[in-house]
Amino acid sequence: MKKLAMLAAMVLFGTPLVVLAGNDVVANAAQASVTQDDIETLVKSLSPEGRTRLAADPAAMDRLVHSTLEQKAVLAEAKAKGWDTQPQVQAAIEAARREVIVRTYLASVNAPPSDYPSDADLEAAYNEHQNAFAVPRALHLAQIYIAVPPNADQATLDKAGKQAAHLAELARSGAKAGTSGGTKNNDFASLAKANSQDKASADRGGDMGFVPETMLLPAVRDAANALTPGQVSAPVRTQTGFHVLKLIDTRPAGVRPFAEVKEQLRTLLRAQRTQQNVQAYLTKLAGNAPINEDALKKALAAVQ
Incomplete structure (x- = not known):
């Protein structure tokens, strides 16, 4: 998953794809596999907005891999049974x-x-x-993301929520200490690199870049809009996990x-x-x- 998230981020931010040499297998089924080349081709075919969403959403990346694997597995089975000759x-x-x-x-x-x-x-x-080139207001965000499995039980939810709350508190204390030059290990970027489960942004210290406001999940958007630049949010619960957000900057709507x-x-x-x-x-x-x-x-x- 780490290489996959890196790939989406590289396509999104313009990093040359040749740095990921080879064709590693990303996912395997009995009759088919999804390779790095498969995912590279799919990600490059997306619009810039689609790449942004994908790079910021590990669950969407997983769904892309699984749907690609399912399609290739069905195709392999159909060919094995001679369906393509009907x-x-x-x-x-x-x-x-x-x-x-x-x-x-x-x-x-x-x-x-x-x-x-x-x-x-x-x-x-x-x-x-x-008017066709109007762009919405955008937020420059960083996040620490703690994933929660689908259909997780209450104990798992509570554990993830406590972890996110602890990280949010550390990030806030690091931001305060940072004004007087201390607690480097508690600054947001260090915490994101060490703990965030969204590896694409974690490798950049949680930095997601400028994200159009309209592309943010409602709960994330509402929490981010309540912050001033430099502030860190309480954990925000979404369907896939918990997000601890830091607002870095805002960019107004324009053309x-x-x-x-x-x-x-x-x-x-x-x-x-x-x-x-x-x-x-x-x-x-x-x-x-x-x-x-x-x-x-x-x-x-x-x-x-």
């Missing part, structure tokens, strides 16, 4: 193959010129659609600057222009072809 499955595979060929060919022959859009086009689109979204906007405008070109191409190619209504009715009647 006529209806072969027909569906062939339909999917045709769809991929057509979609990628259309995108290729209808791509806009390499110099589209121009910088002027980009600035005009940005000025016209600034992402043009320079930050320029390339994203370029990709969007090129995709829109490609789609427009595709529609015109299809209309020219076959859009005006006459339809034999009698033959169409016979075809429909034959399958009813």
